[in-house]
Amino acid sequence: MLMLTSPDFNPGETIPQRFTCDGQNVSPAFRWTGVPQGTAELLMVCDDPDAPQGLFRHWAAWGIAPDRDFLHDGFGAETLEPGFQQAINDFGKPGYAGPCPPRGDPPHSYHFRLSALSQRITSAAPGATCQEISALAAPYVIDFTELVGIYGRT
Numbered sequence: 673m674l675m676l677t678s679p680d681f682n683p684g685e686t687i688p689q690r691f692t693c694d695g696q697n698v699s700p701a702f703r704w705t706g707v708p709q710g711t712a713e714l715l716m717v718c719d720d721p722d723a724p725q726g727l728f729r730h731w732a733a734w735g736i737a738p739d740r741d742f743l744h745d746g747f748g749a750e751t752l753e754p755g756f757q758q759a760i761n762d763f764g765k766p767g768y769a770g771p772c773p774p775r776g777d778p779p780h781s782y783h784f785r786l787s788a789l790s791q792r793i794t795s796a797a798p799g800a801t802c803q804e805i806s807a808l809a810a811p812y813v814i815d816f817t818e819l820v821g822i823y824g825r826t
Contacts, residue, residue, distance in 0.1 A: 693772030729802035779824030
């Protein structure tokens with residue numbers, strides 16, 4: 673069974689400011705176990721279902737090797753990492769963009785989802801969005817796990 677953890681926050685806890693638009697706006701670190709046999713690649717996404725206009729996509733990184741068991745922290749808008757690609761988020765920028773709910777909203781929940789895919793995503797166009805990558809991956813998800821953190825701004 674696929675399991676996702678972060679050394680930076682526990683399930684249901686507040687995401688530290690460093691990983692938000694109020695801090696350095698870089699990704700937390702993640703570790704995982706239980707990658708199923710037959711996995712061709714892994715996909716990491718971060719979504720905010722509590723956004724005022726509906727689901728807001730903060731990150732999609734795909735092409736992560738199935739024998740890998742972690743992502744270090746520090747991915748930002750322009751971070752390049754050999755071996756995988758990052759999509760255009762709903763801020764219109766490539767890579768990770770951290771939690772940034774409207775001031776005064778109740779805290780939002782941020783869903784970091786790791787998916788094991790049975791096939792590699794090979795048909796993504798240059799400049800693909802997080803939504804496009806998620807749609808391309810959907811037919812190939814053989815297992816997934818989520819880690820949910822919260823963040824609010826006063």
